[in-house]
Amino acid sequence: MAEITLTVNGRSVTKSVKGNTLLVEFLREDLRLTGTHVGCDTSQCGACVVHVNGKDVKACTMFAVEADGAEVATIEGEAAPDGTLSAVQAAFQEHHGLQCGFCTPGMVMTATALLRDNPKPTEAEVRDYLEGNICRCTGYHNIVKAIMAASGQDVTSIAAE
Amino acid sequence: MPKDHGIGASPKRREDVRFLTGAGNYTDDINVYGQTYVHFLRSDVAHGTINSVDTGAAAGMPGVVRIFTGADFEGVGGLPCGWQVTDKHGEAMKEPGHPVLAQGKVRHVGDPIAAVVAESLEEARNAAEAIEVDITELPAVVDMKSALEAGSTKVHDDLSDNLCYDWQFGSDQAAVDEAFANAAHVTTLDLRNNRLVANPMEPRVALGDYNRANDESTLYTTSQNPHVIRLLMGAFVLGLPEHKLRVVAPDVGGGFGTKIFHYAEEAFVTFASRQINRPVKWTSTRSEAFMSDAHGRDHVTTIELALDADNNFTGLRTDTHANMGAYLSTFASSVPTWLHGTLMAGNYKTPAVQVNVKAVFTNTVAVDAYRGAGRPEATFQLERLVDKAARELGVDPIALRRQNFITEFPYATPVAVEYDTGNYHATMDTLESMIDREGFAARRAESASRGKLRGLGVNCYIEACGIAPSNLVGQLGARAGLYDAATVRVNATGSISVMVGAHSHGQGHETVFPQVVAEMLGIDEGMVDIVHGDSSKIPFGMGTYGSRSLAVCGSAMVRATEKIINKAKKIAAHLLEASEADIELKDGQFSVAGTDKSVAWGDVTLAAYVPHNYPLEDIEPGLEETAFYDPANFTYPSGAYACEVEVDPETGKVTVLDFAAADDFGNVVNPMIVEGQVHGGLAQGIGQALLENCAYDENGQLLSASYMDYAMPRADDVPYYKVDHSNVTPCTHNPLGVKGCGEAGAIGSPPALVNAVLDALNAAGHDIGHIDMPLSPSRVWSAING
Ligand code: FES
Ligand code: FES
Numbered sequence: 016m017a018e019i020t021l022t023v024n025g026r027s028v029t030k031s032v033k034g035n036t037l038l039v040e041f042l043r044e045d046l047r048l049t050g051t052h053v054g055c056d057t058s059q060c061g062a063c064v065v066h067v068n069g070k071d072v073k074a075c076t077m078f079a080v081e082a083d084g085a086e087v088a089t090i091e092g093e094a095a096p097d098g099t100l101s102a103v104q105a106a107f108q109e110h111h112g113l114q115c116g117f118c119t120p121g122m123v124m125t126a127t128a129l130l131r132d133n134p135k136p137t138e139a140e141v142r143d144y145l146e147g148n149i150c151r152c153t154g155y156h157n158i159v160k161a162i163m164a165a166s167g168q169d170v171t172s173i174a175a176e
Numbered sequence: 177m178p179k180d181h182g183i184g185a186s187p188k189r190r191e192d193v194r195f196l197t198g199a200g201n202y203t204d205d206i207n208v209y210g211q212t213y214v215h216f217l218r219s220d221v222a223h224g225t226i227n228s229v230d231t232g233a234a235a236g237m238p239g240v241v242r243i244f245t246g247a248d249f250e251g252v253g254g255l256p257c258g259w260q261v262t263d264k265h266g267e268a269m270k271e272p273g274h275p276v277l278a279q280g281k282v283r284h285v286g287d288p289i290a291a292v293v294a295e296s297l298e299e300a301r302n303a304a305e306a307i308e309v310d311i312t313e314l315p316a317v318v319d320m321k322s323a324l325e326a327g328s329t330k331v332h333d334d335l336s337d338n339l340c341y342d343w344q345f346g347s348d349q350a351a352v353d354e355a356f357a358n359a360a361h362v363t364t365l366d367l368r369n370n371r372l373v374a375n376p377m378e379p380r381v382a383l384g385d386y387n388r389a390n391d392e393s394t395l396y397t398t399s400q401n402p403h404v405i406r407l408l409m410g411a412f413v414l415g416l417p418e419h420k421l422r423v424v425a426p427d428v429g430g431g432f433g434t435k436i437f438h439y440a441e442e443a444f445v446t447f448a449s450r451q452i453n454r455p456v457k458w459t460s461t462r463s464e465a466f467m468s469d470a471h472g473r474d475h476v477t478t479i480e481l482a483l484d485a486d487n488n489f490t491g492l493r494t495d496t497h498a499n500m501g502a503y504l505s506t507f508a509s510s511v512p513t514w515l516h517g518t519l520m521a522g523n524y525k526t527p528a529v530q531v532n533v534k535a536v537f538t539n540t541v542a543v544d545a546y547r548g549a550g551r552p553e554a555t556f557q558l559e560r561l562v563d564k565a566a567r568e569l570g571v572d573p574i575a576l577r578r579q580n581f582i583t584e585f586p587y588a589t590p591v592a593v594e595y596d597t598g599n600y601h602a603t604m605d606t607l608e609s610m611i612d613r614e615g616f617a618a619r620r621a622e623s624a625s626r627g628k629l630r631g632l633g634v635n636c637y638i639e640a641c642g643i644a645p646s647n648l649v650g651q652l653g654a655r656a657g658l659y660d661a662a663t664v665r666v667n668a669t670g671s672i673s674v675m676v677g678a679h680s681h682g683q684g685h686e687t688v689f690p691q692v693v694a695e696m697l698g699i700d701e702g703m704v705d706i707v708h709g710d711s712s713k714i715p716f717g718m719g720t721y722g723s724r725s726l727a728v729c730g731s732a733m734v735r736a737t738e739k740i741i742n743k744a745k746k747i748a749a750h751l752l753e754a755s756e757a758d759i760e761l762k763d764g765q766f767s768v769a770g771t772d773k774s775v776a777w778g779d780v781t782l783a784a785y786v787p788h789n790y791p792l793e794d795i796e797p798g799l800e801e802t803a804f805y806d807p808a809n810f811t812y813p814s815g816a817y818a819c820e821v822e823v824d825p826e827t828g829k830v831t832v833l834d835f836a837a838a839d840d841f842g843n844v845v846n847p848m849i850v851e852g853q854v855h856g857g858l859a860q861g862i863g864q865a866l867l868e869n870c871a872y873d874e875n876g877q878l879l880s881a882s883y884m885d886y887a888m889p890r891a892d893d894v895p896y897y898k899v900d901h902s903n904v905t906p907c908t909h910n911p912l913g914v915k916g917c918g919e920a921g922a923i924g925s926p927p928a929l930v931n932a933v934l935d936a937l938n939a940a941g942h943d944i945g946h947i948d949m950p951l952s953p954s955r956v957w958s959a960i961n962g
Contacts, residue, residue: 035298049205050198052429054377055462059883062377090198100196108192111852115682116195117377117429123196138896145891149883151377151430152682154859154921155891157852173896 019083023048024092032079038072039063041079042089050090050120054149061148064121064128065089071128073147090120093127103127103165110170112161114152122148126162135166182695183912186848189687191680200427203381203398208455211383212241214445215300216458217290217307218467219282222316222539222876223329226280226309229290234306239299242452243307244291244444246279252447255438256412257504258404260653261341261513261535269341272332272537274503276413276440276447282311283331283502284539285878286467288440293448293456316876320476320497320536331502331537340500340509340535345517347528347590355491355528359482363565369553370949371474371499371870372863373886374546376681378429379460380469384445388453392420395446399425400435400679401719402711404656408438408506414447418711421446425709428681432860433545434469435681436721437506441468466881471870472546474499475512479557481526481565489526489580494557496533498543505544509535514652515550515640515722521589522558523600523636523814524580529590539876545721547860547922551639559635559927564945567938573931574634578604581636585905593640595812597905598840600636606838607634607816610898619820620939629823630833631936634816635927641916642727642811642907659806660729661715664693664736666744666799668785670778672697674736675707677717678729682856683918684849685725689733691845692912696737698763699777715802723916726845727811727907734911735803743799747780750791811907811915815839819928823936828957830933832862836898837924842907842915850917854899857921863889864922865929869950887950 020029023046030045042048042065051074054062063074066088093101100108103126113119122145129136129144136144141162142155150158164170179185194200231243255274262268273279278287290307294300315329322328323338331338346352356362383396393416399405402423409423410416428435445456460468475498482491498512517531548555562580566573581600588594616632623630643649646657663675674693678685690704707713717729741761748766749756758769767774783790784799820834837854844850867887871879880886906913926949933951937944937960947959 043205044207048198049202050200052202052378053204054379055883057462057882057884060377060462090196094197100193104196107196108188111189111848113192113195114684114852114856115376115378115428115430116191116200117202119195120198139892142892149377149888149890151375151432151860151888152856153852154855154857154889154897155894156855156897159891159896 017080019080021082021084022086024088034078034080036079037075038077038079038082039074042074048089048091052117052120054117059149061121061125062118064124064148066124066128071125090123093123101127103130103162106161106165110157110161110164112153112158118148118150122150122158126165129162130166135168138163181701182691183845185691186846187687187691187701189684191684191686202378202427202429203383203396204459206383206396206426208383208385211455211457212293212295212452213297213300214291214293214448214456214458215297215304216288217292217304219278219285219287219289221282221311221313222285223314224282224311225314226278226282226289226311228310230308231290234292234303237299237303237306239295240303241293241295244277244448245289246275246277249276252276253413253415255440255443256408257509258408258506258655259510260655261343261509262653263341264344269509270335271504272335276443284541285876286541291444291448293452316539318538318540318872318874318876320499320538323536323538324534331539338537340537343513343533344530345591346520346530351528352491352493352530355482356493359490360485361483361569363481363561363568364478365561365564365946366478367557367560367946368948369473369475369556370864370868372472372546372868373466373469373870374432374434374472375888376430376432376434379462379465380435380439380441381459382442382445383455383457384449385455386449386453392422393446393450394422394424395442396424396426397442398428398435399423400428400431400681400721402679402709403677403716404719405438405442406711409443409446413443423711425679428679431681432547433472433549433721437470437544463882466886467541467878470505470542470544471501472543473553474543475553477557479561481561483565487569487571487576487579489524491528492520492526493530494520494532498533498535499540500535500537501540501542502537503542505542508542508544511545511550516554518591518593519551519554519638519640520558521591522555523582523638525582527590531591540872547857548919551919552923552926555637555923556927560930560946563931574604577636593810595638596809596908598812598814599903599905600814602903603814603838603840604816606900606903607818607836610836610838610900611818623822629825629936629940630820631823631932631934631939632818632820633928633931633935634818635924635931636816637920637924638812638814639919639923640810641723641813641919642807642910643722643724644810645808646806656718657806658718659804660732661717661802661804662729662733662736663715663800663802664733664740666740666781668782670699670703670781672704673707674704674733675714676729676733677714677719678725679708679720683720683725683853684846688726688846688849689730692730692733693737696734696741697777698761723918726912726914727910727916728805728807730912730914731807731910732803732805735805736801739801739803740799743795744780746791746795747783748775751775751779751783751789808909811842811910813839813841813915813917813920815920815924817924817928819932821929821932821936823933823956825960828953828955828960830866830951830956832895832929834895835925837921838900838903839917839920840903840905841901841917842904843913844901845912845914847901850901851899853917854921855897857919858897858925859889859894860922861925862894862929865926865949865951867893867950
């Protein structure tokens with residue numbers, strides 16, 4: 016067991032963890048932040064994406080001890096304290112970018128990171144950036160559209176809703 | 177002007193905020209005080225005799241609470257199959273036992289041998305490694321045709337062979353033979369419908385929680401149909417009466433059919449929790465999901481079409497081998513038969529149609545319904561065949577289809593179903609307007625200038641949804657009714673909870689169902705909430721699959737709401753001192769026709785619960801009604817799809833450039849959600865046609881056991897889709913006139929894509945009859961260079 020201190024969604028947390036506890040397990044089981052999901056065991060699906068020191072990271076690919084001292088942001092911290100959704104979250108709702116919602120936290124965290132680095136991505140850049148995030152429900156159409164809309168680009172001409 | 181509320185509007189989904197903020201409540205998010213964890217030790221061989229399972233060393237390991245093996249389940253029932261198919265000789269299908277934990281033999285990679293329950297998952301896993309299993313490996317039965325050869329190894333020793341049933345259906349032999357004997361042209365096609373894994377992004381989870389105080393078991397599970405699980409597990413496996421068993425399916429992260437079925441792990445955690453008197457939780461890993469979730473498709477077919485000299489379809493005959501896997505999953509037997517054979521007429525007025533299906537046991541994971549379930553298999557065969565016929569005859573594939581369309585409704589097919597409505601020319605017209613066929617030659621030339629081959633493929637589909645009339649499916653062998661149920665509970669202040677048997681795991685029922693109830697009552701949608709997923713709260717409904725939620729459960733909800741309106745009118749008549757016949761309900765106001773006298777919805781509901789001034793001698797207080805709805809027929813959505821692709825002849829790589837879907841879903845309550853359903857189905861169909869393949873080697877080893885080897889469609893594999901649902905022929909027999917939209921995209925898309933690739937290759941001078949899915953670069957390259 017090792018004691019780690021990190022910031023999660025702006026709050027400092029100190030806990031003892033085992034060396035082999037994954038960051039995603041630590042978030043889900045120790046902190047009960049269950050918005051971060053586990054969809055695979057080969058780092059392929061992106062359901063677990065969080066931000067570590069401002070970068071999007073698959074939380075199943077790092078140990079909790081590796082996050083010692085880091086700033087971690089999860090889906091639970093994305094909306095404003097009064098509940099106002101972030102631009103990406105709001106666009107996902109507006110454009111029906113989610114169905115079952117299981118991939119959604121990872122999608123939102125990935126998209127948020129993309130737009131931070133590339134505020135006006137092309138459709139191809141969005142699709143490319145989502146390479147590591149699988150959604151089985153939406154066929155990606157409305158996810159891509161939502162991300163384009165969240166970046167402030169006009170999506171009214173995109174075929175169908 | 178699009179509507180902003182009620183039927184036909186697209187309000188934002190109310191479930192979204194919780195999912196977007198991490199506040200969803202999926203089964204794995206639930207922990208119960210005192211919870212233990214189970215790890216299943218699964219077979220790593222496809223077929224073998226279990227000589228011994230020694231748990232001695234493992235039992236003493238840290239944290240172990242109890243280890244279970246097949247022996248612990250000897251007095252317990254096996255997992256049942258919910259549909260008995262009768263074969264062509266009038267014999268019942270073979271139904272081998274399916275124990276919760278393997279007994280005597282293992283029959284597929286992943287078959288659970290033992291289960292370790294421990295204080296932590298890590299301890300359970302560690303202890304499982306210390307279990308000593310002695311298995312004598314047997315030859316694996318993998319290929320369906322060799323499985324049926326005399327002398328083949330048997331998957332189940334107590335059966336005479338590996339044939340589950342040999343089923344024949346449709347027109348009589350003489351009529352079919354005559355059509356082929358007199359044909360001017362016969363087109364034949366051999367194909368495989370590739371084995372798929374549904375892969376909802378949420379892996380399955382089951383948490384059993386026994387409460388000794390009232391002898392009640394609760395199962396939290398990732399299910400599309402909690403009442404079905406309660407019935408199957410309670411009555412057939414564990415012998416628990418319904419009133420002592422509660423099944424909760426909270427937020428569920430996608431289903432696509434694979435979460436319909438009753439699985440061993442559900443029965444295990446419920447059973448084990450009672451044995452150790454503590455909660456037991458199982459969370460599937462993705463690797464486990466590949467070897468324990470029921471798979472889909474896996475049909476091998478020869479199909480033949482007879483045409484007369486004018487290119488009219490005169491006869492159709494199919495011969496299919498359908499893989500059941502090692503055990504019969506809950507609805508496995510119905511998929512290649514009643515959900516497949518009944519759709520073989522497609523959109524065409526072929527007078528003689530005969531379907532032959534041999535269902536085969538193999539040493540692979542059980543195969544059952546996956547999005548579309550039987551209908552994608554039917555559509556793929558037929559629409560590939562029609563395309564091949566058009567090429568052989570040198571006629572336009574759309575014209576050939578149009579010439580043979582059914583145009584008069586209702587239409588009784590030679591395969592037992594009666595299509596109530598449809599307009600196949602209209603959806604094809606719409607499709608043609610969406611795809612700019614005239615400009616295709618120029619687009620093809622532009623691709624050619626870059627060394628690429630461009631192709632355009634189309635297909636039609638018809639499906640049977642809204643499953644299903646109980647008396648009909650009962651005759652066909654279903655061991656359950658397929659009605660659904662809704663309870664509308666109006667509260668004193670006028671807010672409403674609607675308890676429904678349907679389950680929402682992405683479909684947005686919490687948004688859509690209130691649109692209907694609120695419109696009927698003329699009140700704000702925000703006053704109506706849907707309750708689903710908990711057998712202790714909802715009436716006995718059959719759940720969500722087969723695009724049935726709105727057509728069947730929605731109809732029950734409409735009926736219950738009508739009962740509410742009838743009773744509320746009686747109360748309003750009393751309050752208004754008028755005759756009930758004169759009461760009108762509009763915009764949430766009850767008024768006396770021809771007067772300005774009215775009472776508001778809230779006044780009536782309050783009177784129902786505070787009945788001071790109330791017709792107590794005539795009606796009971798309260799305002800709560802339940803309806804069960806059993807449909808009179810299936811519903812028949814239909815449509816026409818087109819795909820445009822570019823093939824790189826150097827590498828064989830296929831790029832999907834455009835996909836258009838023109839559907840007739842009958843009336844549409846929420847267009848945004850309907851379109852989302854089509855998008856998702858299209859991606860799954862594109863996945864099947866281009867990427868996905870569940871593969872076993874000849875020893876029964878699962879080669880595609882993770883996302884490294886099983887290629888899921890990703891954002892850069894698919895284009896923006898064009899979808900249209902403006903052609904509406906309402907269903908004639910349900911109150912909303914709805915047909916269902918959940919499966920269409922997955923049913924209609926694979927043939928269009930494959931047809932497009934073959935169009936690209938054949939137009940470039942190749943002569944390729946067919947390429948089996950998925951059209952991976954290597955397969956396409958081999959076909960080009962073969
Ligand atoms: S759970 Fe982390 S990538 Fe799948
Ligand atoms: S919304 Fe269900 S997996 Fe993406």
